[in-house]
Amino acid sequence: MEMKLWVLSSFRKHCCLPCASLRHLSIAVKAKRYTKQKSKKKKETQEVLSSHEEKRIRKKLLTETEKKHTFRQLYPWKTKLEFAQHLKQSQTYYQDGLLAVNKPYGIPILGHLTDLETRQNIIQTLSSGVTPEGIPSLQDALPLLKDLYDVPHMEIIKAPERWTSGVTLLGTQPETKAKVQKSLRRSLAAQIPPLTYWAIVLGKTNPETYTGKVGMALEDVKEKGKVPVITLKYTKTAVKEALVKVNCVHHKVLVNNSETMSSLVEVKVQNKRWHFLRVWCAYNYSPILGDMLYGGRVRRVGGNPVLISPHNMTAYSPPKIFPSTLSRLGLSENTQELIPCHLHLYNICLEQYGTKKTSLNITAQPPQHFIWSCFQLGLMAEPIEEDVKEEVEMM
Template identity: 35%
Template structure:
């Protein structure tokens, strides 16, 4: 009996429905000629700690060793990494690891017996940190180098700093005194720059003197400047306090940066008491945040980088050891954003 045309029509319709169903559910095959989309890179300021495991962190630190000789190891420490972990760390704003907890695997990676801290840059700064791989003799030798620097009037530390605005004057070489400010509304003493002080106060350790020499390297095309400063010491957050005193606080200084506020378009200093009661983060102008493509001031790192350390007569009596380190990615990104030209590290 011949098959009716209605049967053929029903069969074709059923086949089309089945094929349509298969086409919707069957996974697509990636052709070799098709372009594979790369994952969107994470904003460098939103990812200050890219390492997720201790092994990755050790590899990162090992890759940032800038000197390993004569019992001395120098590391270009990343921003935000503490020498020792003071407590539990949680969230993306805290480093999961400290330098201290990876010294043993790092020593093994560098083929040295052990590593002992000698001089570390502060946690929320980046730059050269010194370690010894022998004993206290090397630490004593470093101290002798510091003393020789003082006798020869050689500044031990050179920092690169990004400031809000430009320091006035644009360059200076002087001795600066810093003392402690007391107030009934404060539970602690705050460091302040002393405009006038006596030698008696220096002798009584009421005022600490710092020898500084700074110059503005680049103005860029925005509200920030790149400054290079040589300084004899950085105790008690001297650089943070000093740049705030110059009406040009360090960008990302969430400790003393609020001592300078923009009022009716002008940058003015406010009292340490008022600044101490402001938010935990520096109040960064909105135009700076917009250009950096971040919303919160807390996302901006402290732009303070120890770029050079000079150790007089470290290797021999006739030569100085000069260690240099490039700024971290976040610092470089900020400089690029505002057209600030970093100096050549080979100079």
């Protein structure tokens, strides 16, 4: 009996030793595995933190870069007086009650939305995301300009819309406005485009040159209202009923750069109603650089430009800008909203103006950001100096 008990005890002892060892081994493995997992998790956490830190630094650097970017320097004036003084310094012509200045980009004509922008049956004008609040309008500067020029009268005769820079005609005498309007009516009757615009466009226009009449109509688009479209075929009845607006157009490419996929174009028109310039450039497969309103009407499929119907909602998404173009402009895809619309009213021709009945051409050079973009995109051999003088030509 004692022998059996000893054998049983000895058996249990020797059998339990391996089990205990296995338990200790299992605990050790689990502890090592836990330590390894904890170390890995800590390392991953550090990597995540490093990634977040890297993004924060990149965002900070990008923000600092944006603050110093040329497109951030569009509104240097701190007061209305400084703005009025800037307009006076940009004077391109002043004689016999007719004053011409160079309106900067982003300056509204009035202190409130224009008739086109408030009409519910027209697609709304998009504002720029980088435009600061409190920008003075042209109307706000008139009292100050009147004092600076020491004249009893000052009114706006003709000016480009807010998101276009260029020649702006003011009158310092009550009868000047009627003279200008009469001259513009002569151009309309003679089918001579009196307005010459310069624009930087994406791609190359097709066709490169065009001279002729172009119709523009409004189409009903679901959830968008009435949207302007180009139509080359129209009836006299449609024109008579004001369903189609006819415009005489002279269009040509001044410079093209295939490397940056951009061009500098000149477009002469009779009128600019319904955002004609923007719609026309998009219609010719070359949307204006910075045009967030109609730039989406052109997309690239297999490297070739394709027109998108205004009834397709893709046409209202932001335009796709070539990486090479963004790189030259010092921007990324996430910051392309900084790009202003590169459209400039370069010249106004007044047919048979004044007592001499001669044509008066008033020209204003593009703003510095426009010239800078031309230089960056290889559309200009060298940037024009800031003190370049605007041209005024009498013909």
